[in-house]
Structures are given as structure tokens and as C-alpha cells.
Amino acid sequence: MGLALESLRELERPFLLQLSHMGFVTGLLDAVGAPEGLRHKLLDCVRDKKCHELRAAAEEAGLSKQGADALCRLTELAGESDQVLAQADGMALNSAMSDALAELSAIVSALKDALGAERVLLDLSQVGDMDYYNGLVFRGYLDGLPRAVLKGGRYDPLAAQFHSGARAIGFALYLDELDRLPEEPQEEERTFLNIALPKGRLGDKVYNLLASVSYGCPEDYTDSRKLVVENPEAGIRYFLVKPSDVAIYVEHGAADVGIVGKDILVESGADVYELLDTGLGKCDMCVAGPNDFGENPDRTLRVATKFVDIAKDHFASKGRDIDIIKLNGSIELAPLLGLSDVIVDIVETGTTLRENNLKVLERFLPISARFIANRASYQFKHAEVARLLEKLTEVTQA
Numbered sequence: 166m167g168l169a170l171e172s173l174r175e176l177e178r179p180f181l182l183q184l185s186h187m188g189f190v191t192g193l194l195d196a197v198g199a200p201e202g203l204r205h206k207l208l209d210c211v212r213d214k215k216c217h218e219l220r221a222a223a224e225e226a227g228l229s230k231q232g233a234d235a236l237c238r239l240t241e242l243a244g245e246s247d248q249v250l251a252q253a254d255g256m257a258l259n260s261a262m263s264d265a266l267a268e269l270s271a272i273v274s275a276l277k278d279a280l281g282a283e284r285v286l287l288d289l290s291q292v293g294d295m296d297y298y299n300g301l302v303f304r305g306y307l308d309g310l311p312r313a314v315l316k317g318g319r320y321d322p323l324a325a326q327f328h329s330g331a332r333a334i335g336f337a338l339y340l341d342e343l344d345r346l347p348e349e350p351q352e353e354e355r356t357f358l359n360i361a362l363p364k365g366r367l368g369d370k371v372y373n374l375l376a377s378v379s380y381g382c383p384e385d386y387t388d389s390r391k392l393v394v395e396n397p398e399a400g401i402r403y404f405l406v407k408p409s410d411v412a413i414y415v416e417h418g419a420a421d422v423g424i425v426g427k428d429i430l431v432e433s434g435a436d437v438y439e440l441l442d443t444g445l446g447k448c449d450m451c452v453a454g455p456n457d458f459g460e461n462p463d464r465t466l467r468v469a470t471k472f473v474d475i476a477k478d479h480f481a482s483k484g485r486d487i488d489i490i491k492l493n494g495s496i497e498l499a500p501l502l503g504l505s506d507v508i509v510d511i512v513e514t515g516t517t518l519r520e521n522n523l524k525v526l527e528r529f530l531p532i533s534a535r536f537i538a539n540r541a542s543y544q545f546k547h548a549e550v551a552r553l554l555e556k557l558t559e560v561t562q563a
């Protein structure tokens with residue numbers, strides 16, 4: 166840890182260290198009876214803070230409601246270290262969890278002496294790969310960079326493969342991330358939370374909700390072609406972006422948070438936190454085809470879609486061979502003109518399909534707008550992100 170600290174100090178920029186412990190998380194998975202085969206899936210939801218999906222995964226894993234609640238609470242154990250340690254203490258269900266907390270607590274107090282409390286944060290859901298790390302896990306974030314520049318932890322099982330009983334701890338500094346560091350740190354008079362808002366119907370709905378709880382802007386963005394509008398009093402700045410670009414802005418840290426359809430989020434594969442299902446813009450990702458469609462398993466299926474990766478993953482999971490025809494809109498035309506056999510697209514009311522003599526063959530992914538956050542912004546602007554999340558949760562659940 167000392168060497169990791171020195172490395173970050175050498176960079177002469179404000180930085181944060183974020184710590185977690187595998188023992189706490191695997192201890193919790195044991196305590197709630199998570200089956201081996203579904204642990205990776207549960208842990209992926211925990212790591213992306215996708216509580217809404219975590220509940221469905223927990224149900225699939227046969228967990229009790231209390232078990233699912235405990236895993237969801239884990240996603241909230243983030244922030245100032247004393248506070249998190251106190252909350253986590255009340256959650257420890259076995260000795261593995263208590264031992265992990267005792268170790269974390271000792272490390273945190275040594276680090277706080279060296280760095281000051283505000284630079285040592287805990288986030289107990291940010292654990293590494295279960296097959297690799299087995300104890301302390303840590304990340305270093307540099308102000309101005311959207312992703313962690315330093316990642317490390319304890320990986321005894323790997324070391325033991327080379328020498329029985331060996332123990333190991335290490336870290337990597339990501340030079341490619343450092344290359345993106347701006348020459349001069351950008352000073353802002355105050356901390357603004359930058360929100361990527363999708364232009365169009367969905368963005369308008371979300372904006373109206375936020376405006377109803379004092380997150381609106383004095384100027385009406387629909388009255389002009391302006392792409393940036395702000396409310397300095399609320400510390401909010403909106404970037405009006407193409408819906409398909411929201412996740413990219415957030416992943417790269419150009420915006421701290423954003424609201425994006427699950428379809429676009431999955432298709433982009435963006436590495437972001439998915440903090441809330443707003444329930445807005447509900448529809449389904451479907452396979453659709455002509456009303457008289459008949460499946461011929463001997464032929465490769467021609468699939469027209471905007472959602473290439475989603476379509477490929479879906480048919481791969483069924484072992485069906487397909488050819489993809491990538492289109493950018495009016496997908497429903499493709500089967501009508503014989504360009505494809507079927508389409509993969511979102512269906513909301515079903516009107517477009519009906520009016521073009523097509524029907525849903527399979528619904529396979531429920532879609533709605535998700536509130537997402539950049540991983541570094543979640544650390545550096547934790548209070549601002551948490552406040553907005555709370556407001557959005559309140560208004561969407563009302």
C-alpha cells in the first residue's frame with residue numbers, strides 16, 4: 166500500500182484511494198446462501214450498483230427477500246470511511262465478514278493518518294474478480310480522469326499456484342489512463358454536476374421530473390439550439406446529446422451522470438454504474454417478423470437491426486446461426502422488402518409492427534430509462550450524485 170501511495174503522490178494531482186474487501190462480500194454471499202453458479206452474476210449486479218436487476222438475479226438464485234435486501238444494501242456502503250465501517254458493522258453476519266472489516270478498519274486508520282480522512286473512501290461493493298482477488302481490493306482515482314489509474318489487491322490463490330502457501334499483494338498503474346491527464350488541472354468556481362440528457366421525448370420527460378424538484382434551469386432548452394444549459398444555484402449543468410451517445414459521454418467522464426435507455430446501455434457495453442431504473446420509457450427488445458413467418462432451422466436467419474451486439478448475444482444464447490444486417494432506422498421495412506427474415510428492435514405500443522403486417526415473435530429484454538454514473542465522478546462528486554439519485558428515486562417512485 167505504501168508503494169501505491171507513493172506512486173499516486175508522484176503524480177502531483179489530487180487523488181482518492183477507494184478500498185474494499187473480498188472477504189466481506191464473499192462472506193455475505195455465503196451468509197445469504199448464494200449458489201456457486203450464480204455468484205458471478207450477482208456480483209456483477211453488485212459491482213455496477215444495479216439494485217433493480219440484483220433483485221431479479223437474487224430471486225433466480227433462490228435467495229430470500231432478506232438476502233436480496235442485504236446484497237442491495239451492500240451497493241450503498243460507499244463514502245466516508247467511518248460512516249461506512251459503522252454501517253457495515255451492523256451487517257456482518259459471519260466471522261469472514263467481521264474479520265474483513267477488522268482488517269479494513271486497521272488499514273483505513275493507517276491511511277487516514279498518512280493522507281487525511283477525505284482522501285480515503287470505502288466502497289464495499291467495488292470488489293475485483295472472485296477467481297483472482299481474495300482480500301483487500303483498492304483503486305486510486307486522480308482528479309480529472311474518468312477511470313481508476315491504479316488498481317490492486319490481495320491475490321493469494323494466484324501466488325499459491327506458484328509456491329504453496331505463498332501470499333501476494335500488488336497493484337498496477339495504468340499508463341494509458343495517465344496519458345489522458347490534462348496538462349493543467351481545470352479549476353471550476355464550484356462543483357457542477359454535469360448531466361447528459363438525451364435529446365427528445367425521453368430526455369424531456371426526465372428533465373420535467375427533475376425540474377419539478379428544483380433541478381430545472383432558468384432558461385428553457387427547447388426554445389433554442391443550445392446544447393448546454395445550467396442552473397448555477399442548483400449546481401447542475403445539462404448537456405443535450407443524441408440518445409445513443411449518452412452512455413459514451415458518461416463512460417468517458419465528459420458528463421458525470423446521464424439518463425439512458427437500457428437498450429442503448431446494453432448495446433454500448435459502457436463501463437458505468439447503473440444506479441436506478443427510472444421506469445420511464447418502458448418497452449421491450451423483441452424479435453419480430455411477418456405475420457406468416459415460419460422458422461426454418463436449416464437456414465441461416467437474416468436479422469435486420471440497429472442493435473447488433475444485443476441481437477448477436479441473443480441468438481448465440483439460443484445456438485441459432487444468423488447473418489446481421491445493420492440498419493439505422495425504419496427497421497420494420499427490412500422484412501417487408503425481403504432484406505431480412507426477421508428484425509430485432511424495440512416495441513412500445515406495437516403500432517409500427519401492426520401497421521406493417523409484422524408481429525412479435527419473442528420478447529427478450531425489458532427496456533426502460535436508467536440513471537447512470539461515471540465511476541470516478543461517483544467518488545469525486547459523491548454527495549452531488551447521491552443527492553440527485555435520491556431526488557430521482559423519490560420522484561420516480563412517487
Ligand code: PRP
Pocket residue numbers: 493494495496497510511512513514515516517518
Ligand atoms: C422505434 C422502434 C420502432 C418503434 C416502436 O422507432 O425502432 O420502429 O419505435 O414503437 P411502437 O411499438 O410504439 O410502434 P423510432 O421512432 O425510434 O424510429 P427509428 O425507426 O429511427 O428507430
